[in-house]
Amino acid sequence: MSQQWSADTYAENAAYVPAFGADVLALLDPKPGEDILDLGCGDGVLSEKIAAAGARVIGVDASADMVAAARRRGVDARVADGHALDFSHAFDAVFSNAALHWMRDPDRVLVGVHRALRRGGRFVGEMGGQGNVAAVRAAITAALAEEGIDAAALDPWYFPSAEEYRCKLEAAGFVVDTIVLFARPTPLPTGIEGWLDTFAGPFLNAVPVAQALRLRARIAVLASSTLNAAGDTWQADYVRLRFRARSQ
Numbered sequence: 586m587s588q589q590w591s592a593d594t595y596a597e598n599a600a601y602v603p604a605f606g607a608d609v610l611a612l613l614d615p616k617p618g619e620d621i622l623d624l625g626c627g628d629g630v631l632s633e634k635i636a637a638a639g640a641r642v643i644g645v646d647a648s649a650d651m652v653a654a655a656r657r658r659g660v661d662a663r664v665a666d667g668h669a670l671d672f673s674h675a676f677d678a679v680f681s682n683a684a685l686h687w688m689r690d691p692d693r694v695l696v697g698v699h700r701a702l703r704r705g706g707r708f709v710g711e712m713g714g715q716g717n718v719a720a721v722r723a724a725i726t727a728a729l730a731e732e733g734i735d736a737a738a739l740d741p742w743y744f745p746s747a748e749e750y751r752c753k754l755e756a757a758g759f760v761v762d763t764i765v766l767f768a769r770p771t772p773l774p775t776g777i778e779g780w781l782d783t784f785a786g787p788f789l790n791a792v793p794v795a796q797a798l799r800l801r802a803r804i805a806v807l808a809s810s811t812l813n814a815a816g817d818t819w820q821a822d823y824v825r826l827r828f829r830a831r832s833q
């Protein structure tokens with residue numbers, strides 16, 4: 586089952602995602618007059634901030650609903666698959682927050698990012714890295730297995746190590762200035778069920794609605810001892826991979 590993003594659900598349950606983007610925005614350091622591509626721009630919260638720095642921003646995202654929300658903010662956003670970018674030497678920088686781990690063929694993505702950049706242009710991003718949401722993923726896998734479903738076959742995520750992604754960047758023609766993997770435990774304002782509603786569609790939309798509701802509740806039970814030990818505050822075990830590279 587493919588991803589199905591809803592801008593309303595995202596804003597309600599996951600506003601912390603762009604809020605946590607402040608550090609990677611600082612790493613991007615957008616300058617007035619620069620041309621910048623926001624890859625997987627979502628509802629455009631960060632694209633808007635890049636534009637506020639004086640840069641010209643184009644956002645691309647695979648979800649029509651997210652792109653429509655970004656456009657309502659005034660972002661020049663377009664529906665496009667990050668695996669098939671068709672820009673040629675058009676940008677001083679490509680930026681991406683919390684989107685690259687949804688693209689399962691990173692080599693194809695990197696070919697398009699490299700081609701989109703002018704020589705010496707920078708690629709700055711943050712994504713889920715190795716071990717990201719491991720406890721959530723384990724609970725999803727266990728709950729689905731109880732009902733005879735193989736979660737691995739539905740898994741939408743690519744969470745690389747720093748070493749693996751550095752190799753991919755270099756193979757695609759980048760010099761890596763920095764790449765770090767770090768744990769970032771993340772409070773979930775609407776609990777694990779809000780998180781599942783926002784991010785676990787590829788698993789839960791693959792089954793009938795009644796079964797999905799049952800699985801959602803079961804995942805919450807299985808994850809609670811790890812992610813809601815106190816009983817009143819859910820915290821997801823996010824691990825992020827943040828990098829800045831330059832095209833050669």
Ligand SMILES: C[S@@+](CC[C@H](N)C(=O)[O-])C[C@H]1O[C@@H](n2cnc3c(N)ncnc32)[C@H](O)[C@@H]1O
Nearest residue numbers: 603625626627646647648666667682683684687
């Ligand atoms: C967690 S959201 C992040 C959005 C935004 N960058 C932010 O920081 O709020 C992930 C986004 O990646 C987009 N996405 C997933 N797969 C994609 C693909 N193959 N090409 C382009 N965008 C994709 C989704 O549609 C979604 O809007």
